[in-house]
Amino acid sequence: MSSGALPSRSLPAGLRRGLTFWRRSIQARVVASTVVLSAVVVSIVGWFLLQQTREGLLDHRVTAVVAEANNETTEARTRLVAAPGTDIDSASQQRDLVEPIIQRGATRGFSVVLAGPVGDTGGRIEDGGAESTPGLDTSSVPASLEAHFDELAPTAWTYTRIRSADAEGVTRVQPGIVVGSQVKLPSDGATYTLYYLFPLDEEQETLALVTRALLTAAILLLVLVAGMTWLVTRQVVTPIRMARRVAERLAAGQLQERLQVSGEDDLARLATSFNQMASNLQRQIRQLEELSRVQRRFVSDVSHELRTPLTTVRMASDVLHDARHGFDPAAGRAAELLQTELDRFEMLLVDLLEISRFDAGAAVLEAEDVNLVDVAHRVVETTRALADQRGVGVVVRTPDYPCLAEADVRRVERIVRNLVTNAIDHAETSGRGAEIVVQVAGDEHSAAIAVRDYGVGLAPGEAAMVFNRFWRADPARARTSGGTGLGLSISLEDTHLHGGWLQAWGRPGQGAQFRLTLPRRAGVPLRQSPLPLVPVDAEETVS
Structure with missing residues (x-):
């Protein structure tokens, strides 16, 4: 993450x-x-x-x-x-003008403000002297509308916020419309502006x-x-x-399950097709299971049946091999070759029986605490003669602490032995290619062994094929160890039996590395390995 x-x-x-x-x-x-x-x-x-x-x-x-x-x-x-223009003064005429309008406004729901006269410097509402509806805040008339009526102008209107106070002094603000219109008083001949303020409550x-x-x-x-x-x-x-x-x-695995089909619509046709597909898969899977069962039975039967004649041939071969010094050189060499091929044939039978047990699900794990450091040293010692014969040096790099894992020691040793002998088979005979490095490491969750060689390596895509049965990276290369072609396949099955990983990396001309990773406790899933799959020296070469 x-x-x-x-x-x-x-x-x-x-x-x-x-x-x-x-x-x-x-x-x-x-x-x-x-x-x-x-x-x-x-x-x-x-x-x-x-x-x-x-x-x-x-x-x-x-x-x-x-x-x-x-x-x-x-x-x-x-x-x-x-009204006569000279009988009353202008103040009285203003009151007589606005009071009836205020009264009607109280019943009809609007307020009135009388301001002016127009052109007088003191005629603004804010200067005082304006007549208005009681309780109305005369600042409710916008200044922009007042400026419009600073001179003679037709009726105009605009939106405003009407502010007023009731008898208890509570101020109320509500949206409204103010309409301005001008009238001329006969008493002084001046023009005044009437502002009508209508609320928008409804x-x-x-x-x-x-x-x-x-x-x-x-x-x-x-x-x-x-x-x-x-x-x-x-x-x-x-x-x-x-x-x-x-x-x-x-x-x-419940291959008899089917979808219930109802109707004839697209979903019903899909269900029908799904059921047909399931039936075909069930038939093919059963055929494959039968073929696999027959194959496993054949391998097991053949392996068991060959043991009896092989024992007889082995006894005769041992007699011939022991008496080979009394034969002529050609017959003596034939006796040695017969002994060697019988050894290889016996190994092949043992591997085939082991594979058949894996295929039948009969393999049993006898787990105990295993120190992978000791396993690495024991395997290297047992393969020392083969390495010396090939002129290959095997180096073991282990930590100062034990790398314990709950595993079957016999199967783990077989895995490591197969990896080391495989590396010896594919190692070069001179220079750095004649060196094999076995590295061991562990952490709190897992323990690992990596076997690195500097031989022919693996081409792209071959790392996934190398564990196939009887597969060889280089068919022209002879098996120095007399292998059967089943070693890596058996090693992979042994690893899966432990719940571990067996992975391969390789590049042509740069060698290969196989990494075995086992959980410290059986049954605990692995999340990472303490050793990298790609060697550090290979990364440096590529970069």
């Missing part, structure tokens, strides 16, 4: 279960993605409808309040025309009602979409899950 990855064990148990369910359930992912996409579409449509509703409500309200403000202004101008409530309705409809729609998606995907996922369970049973 890389350093940037988050270990799954650091996550809470509930979150781990949720992530596992999310990874394994295609139905959950389809439902979730459909709901998310539907939520996005519903949100866009809902936002568009709300914008259209808001604009429609505001447009209708603006038209209504402008018309009402114009009516109030027209009525005020009519009353001003009828529109705001209507918009909130529409929003709640759309939100409720969206939630119900998403629930409906999720339910429909779940039902639709269930019709597809349920047969797939049944097929997965049947496939798992087939993989576990």
Whole structure:
């Protein structure tokens, strides 16, 4: 695992279960993605409808309040025309003008501010002197609209925030529309501005009602979409899950399992094809099992049957071999060759019997604590004569501490002996190629032995084939040790019996290395090896 990855064990148990369910359930992912996409579409449509509703409500309200403000202004101008211009002062006329409008505004739900006169430096609302609805904060009239009426101008409107205080002094702020219109007082001949402030409470409530309705409809729609998606995907996922369970049973060896076929749709046809495939696989597997059984029986029977004549031939060969000095040179040499080939033939029979036991599943592991350092030294000593005959030097590199593993010492020694003799067979007879290095190492979880030679090496792809029965890297090379071609295959089976690894590396002209890795405790799965599979010197050569 890389350093940037988050270990799954650091996550809470509930979150781990949720992530596992999310990874394994295609139905959950389809439902979730459909709901998310539907939520996005519903949100866009809902936002568009709300914008259209808001604009429609505001447009209708603006038209209504402008018309009402114009009516109030027209009525005020009519009353001003009828009033004498010199009988009363301008202050009294302003009050007479605005008070009826304030009264009507109290019943109709709008407020009024009278400011002016236009062109007077003291005519701004903030300068005081303006007449207004009681409790209204005159700063509710925007300064931009006041600036518009600093001179004679037609009716204009804008949005604002209406601030007012009730009888208890509680301030209230609400959105609204302010409409400005100008009138001329006969008393002083000056032009004043009437500001009508209409709240948008009803529109705001209507918009909130529409929003709640759309939100409720969206939630119900998403629930409906999720339910429909779940039902639709269930019709597809349920047969797939049944097929997965049947496939798992087939993989576990229950070859009689079949899918239930109902209907004539695509899934039913898929189930029919799956059942046909399972039947064909079952038939072929049984044929292969029968062939394998016959093959194992044949090898076992032949091996056992050959032991009796081999014993007889061995006895006759021993007699001839012991008396070879009294023969002529040709007959004496023939007696020696006969003895050698009989030894090899006997080894082949022993290996075939061992292979047949592995094939039949009859191999038994007698595990005990084994020190791989002692094993390496014993194997090197027993193969010393063969190495000297080939002119090859064998070097053992071991740590200062014992490398213990719970294993069958007989089988481990056979593995290491096969690796060392194989390295001697493929080693060169001069230079660095005449050296073989046996390295032992261990850690708290595993122990390993690596056998390195500098011979012909392995071509790309041959590292996986080298453990095949009777396979040879170089068919033209003679076996110095008189091997049978089954040594590495038996070694691999012995390694699997221990739950270990037996791996090979090699490159043409750079030699090869075989690594045996065993767990310290039997039954504990391996995670890594204390020795690298690729030798350090080979890595330096390549780089």
